[in-house]
Amino acid sequence: MGKFTSFRIINKNGTFRFPDAIEQFDTVDETERIELEYAYGPALLPEDSWSGDGMWRYLALLPTSHNILYPLAVGGTPLVAPLQLRQHTGLPGLWLKDETRSPTGSNKDRATALILEHALHHGIHTISCASTGNVALSLALGAAACGLEAVIFVPANVLDTKLHYMQMANATIFKVKGGYEAAVRLSREAARTFGWYDRNTGYNPLTLEAKKTVAFEIWDQLGRLVPDAVVVPVGDGVTLNGIAKGFRELMLCGATTRVPRIIGVQAEHCQPLKGAWEGKTIPLAHSGATIADGIAVSVPINGAMALRDVSESGGGFVAVSDEEILQAITLLAAAGGILAEPAGAAALAGARVALAQGLIQEQETLVVLVTGSGFKTPQYLHPQQYRPIYEVSADIDEVKRVRLKHI
Numbered sequence: 001m002g003k004f005t006s007f008r009i010i011n012k013n014g015t016f017r018f019p020d021a022i023e024q025f026d027t028v029d030e031t032e033r034i035e036l037e038y039a040y041g042p043a044l045l046p047e048d049s050w051s052g053d054g055m056w057r058y059l060a061l062l063p064t065s066h067n068i069l070y071p072l073a074v075g076g077t078p079l080v081a082p083l084q085l086r087q088h089t090g091l092p093g094l095w096l097k098d099e100t101r102s103p104t105g106s107n108k109d110r111a112t113a114l115i116l117e118h119a120l121h122h123g124i125h126t127i128s129c130a131s132t133g134n135v136a137l138s139l140a141l142g143a144a145a146c147g148l149e150a151v152i153f154v155p156a157n158v159l160d161t162k163l164h165y166m167q168m169a170n171a172t173i174f175k176v177k178g179g180y181e182a183a184v185r186l187s188r189e190a191a192r193t194f195g196w197y198d199r200n201t202g203y204n205p206l207t208l209e210a211k212k213t214v215a216f217e218i219w220d221q222l223g224r225l226v227p228d229a230v231v232v233p234v235g236d237g238v239t240l241n242g243i244a245k246g247f248r249e250l251m252l253c254g255a256t257t258r259v260p261r262i263i264g265v266q267a268e269h270c271q272p273l274k275g276a277w278e279g280k281t282i283p284l285a286h287s288g289a290t291i292a293d294g295i296a297v298s299v300p301i302n303g304a305m306a307l308r309d310v311s312e313s314g315g316g317f318v319a320v321s322d323e324e325i326l327q328a329i330t331l332l333a334a335a336g337g338i339l340a341e342p343a344g345a346a347a348l349a350g351a352r353v354a355l356a357q358g359l360i361q362e363q364e365t366l367v368v369l370v371t372g373s374g375f376k377t378p379q380y381l382h383p384q385q386y387r388p389i390y391e392v393s394a395d396i397d398e399v400k401r402v403r404l405k406h407i
């Protein structure tokens with residue numbers, strides 16, 4: 001255990017502090033939230049400059065021991081200064097946090113790593129989760145690498161590519177009739193009934209702990225500065241909560257005196273939190289309401305916390321259409337050099353909307369999270385929008401003819 005001191009269980013009766021006993025996670029039910037706290041101070045932050053240790057660089061602020069067993073390299077993803085994209089978007093202070101560079105191509109790998117690390121140290125063999133796709137894919141491959149058993153509950157409309165990758169990792173997969181919410185309910189009940197370790201995001205506090213390392217990395221990579229704003233895609237809200245907690249902890253450690261504004265991005269046809277932010281009740285979205293499966297969550301598990309975090313940061317919410325997401329995928333590829341899946345490109349689409357709405361200013365330092373890789377979602381590439389492919393025989397004259405016309 002690092003310098004982890006206590007955790008709070010927040011439920012309808014108030015806030016309770018518990019001693020250092022991580023096993024007590026099992027006592028928490030749906031109505032409760034846990035937040036870990038540490039003996040905050042500058043000593044908890046690494047002194048040396050940016051290293052290749054990935055997310056374990058921030059071990060003193062993670063609830064795990066120094067003896068890391070998890071075999072895959074997680075975290076330490078690039079913070080890209082996108083030369084061309086900055087010009088295209090008119091945002092000279094734009095940075096991309098490229099979370100596509102993770103073992104299974106999404107930010108879910110951070111949470112999986114910390115949870116499986118915990119499982120390996122505590123003799124836990126079977127870990128279960130519900131997922132729109134990326135959590136399951138991450139758990140399936142991570143568990144395979146550790147020799148652990150992954151039991152996965154996915155909605156019926158899960159993407160085939162993601163499903164096949166999970167199968168290749170030999171996970172036990174339940175395809176649940178109904179949407180993601182039905183899969184979450186069933187997986188919670190199954191974990192309780194069969195004594196499996198529940199990885200479900202929002203219920204397991206380790207997911208938040210792992211995801212906060214993104215904030216630490218952004219601060220580190222910007223030369224120990226916090227940006228003006230961070231743009232984050234929001235499904236269950238844990239990615240956003242993690243970012244917020246990370247920057248809060250940097251402040252508690254004395255590393256910064258302010259936190260960035262957090263802009264949450266939702267999908268046009270699945271925007272419960274943007275709706276709540278504006279005081280509207282949004283009808284429940286059906287599964288498949290957006291191509292961005294990673295943020296297709298109509299009842300966000302950490303919704304209340306996400307609203308609180310955005311409000312405390314002075315940020316806001318925006319919604320983007322599938323069309324805007326597809327344009328952002330194209331823009332990220334053509335001007336950013338990064339291939340993203342729909343939920344992974346949603347924050348860039350959201351940044352453009354936020355700029356148009358005045359939620360961010362042109363000259364600000366802005367970090368956009370690119371949370372998931374396009375290698376998993378080839379169906380959302382639209383090559384017809386790009387240049388034609390020139391079919392030639394192996395003859396230089398044919399290349400010359402094309403060159404004279406087009407290059």
Ligand SMILES: *Cc1c(COP(=O)(O)O)cnc(C)c1O
Pocket residue numbers: 106107108134135201233234235236237238239240294295341343344371372373
């Ligand atoms: C899960 C996911 C998100 C949203 O994260 P939450 O923690 O559920 O809000 C965004 N993008 C991608 C690619 C994801 O897989």
